[in-house]
Amino acid sequence: MIGIINYGAGNIFSLTAALDRVGVAYGMVNTADEIDQYDRIIIPGVGHAGAAMNKLQESGLVPYIKKLTKPVLGICVGMQLLTEFSEEGNAAMLKLFPLKTLHFDARVAGKVPHMGWNSVSIQANNPLFANIEDQTYFYFVHSYFIEFDTTYTAAKCVYGLPFSAAISKGNFFGVQFHPEKSGKAGEQLLLNFSTIQID
């Protein structure tokens, strides 16, 4: 069963609705001891990364999340929390990936936010993308992006520059797009996460 970190950063109705549609059970994690009730964890998040990090700090869950060995999936701002640092609020993040979250403005000529469906290049054999074809479109809405990295980028997207549409490192995964709003492919990704086994 999936535990959703419930730290007050944005609404999670769409996420739980998507999990309901694919028949995956979930519950809410409000306190550290509730983490143990679940075999995998989702960190959702919309809005301001710096503000989200503050809320996560206030929840008291940070040290427990950092030492998790079960599968963890960060979505959108929840993914950005896994990086070292975000330019949004110039805030320190969880430092689970040696990557930075940067602003599109000043770096790309295109419109910001990067909003809409964009195709992603998927790293071979990543279990998060099982049964999802390379170059599948996912739905993005974001003004900040995680830099592309040859080691940790699990799916690459291009918007003026290449960036990480998904990252993975051991048991930690993150997606910049919204699987709960990305049609069948997004639902498949959530289903994949619900069965991922960490060796």
Next chain:
Amino acid sequence: MLAKRIIPCLDVKDGRTVKGVNFVDLRDAGDPVELAYEYSQQGADELVFLDITATHEGRKTTIDLVKAVARQVNIPFTIGGGINEIKDAEILLNAGADKISINSAAVRNPALINQMAAAFGAQFVVVAVDTRAIEGGDFVHLSGGRIKTELNTLDWILEAQERGAGEILLTSMDHDGTKNGFDNDFLKTVNDKIHIPLIASGGAGNQQHFVEVFQQANVDAALAASVFHYGEILIPDLKQTLRHHDIVVR
């Protein structure tokens, strides 16, 4: 590459879908939740629900409709109509709406855009603008195009962007309901001057009109209602046509 978006718009009243010709004669075109699901299956990229009677009758958009759509539909959707304060938007956010659109309320109280962007993020705030060309100038209109304001349309759009709008939904009231094509010249003028996404609305009558609005105005998305609701254009066919013209679609 980022795909151009095709957005069916479902005008709703009393929980049913309606679409007026030039926003006047209302015809019933079905159950909005069923239609929304059908569109998501067909390949629509996003949906917009507008409670078209909300502004002048003070009708609030129904939360139940938003929740039902969020439960059943796996693509993003925007809801507009009857949103006058932060609290209205917050209820819709918590019911599963991805974005809200504000129109008259933003004209009457422009600071609402700043407040909503600060509270929920710019990506949540779509500013809808209804425009008419009058004696050489383009002016913002309210209440479904009935009330002219003194606001120059381009100036207002730039102000909305400055205040934190995440996206602009621009409807040409001169083209809406005519099925003679989008207002490509004005859409291009606006699109060239803003740095947030622009959704074109008003005038879609056939597939070629969508090709033209993307090729000529380079807008990010195109919205239409009746041509989709009455099956005059099927979304898979439309996307095939756009692909054939080298327009990137999902």
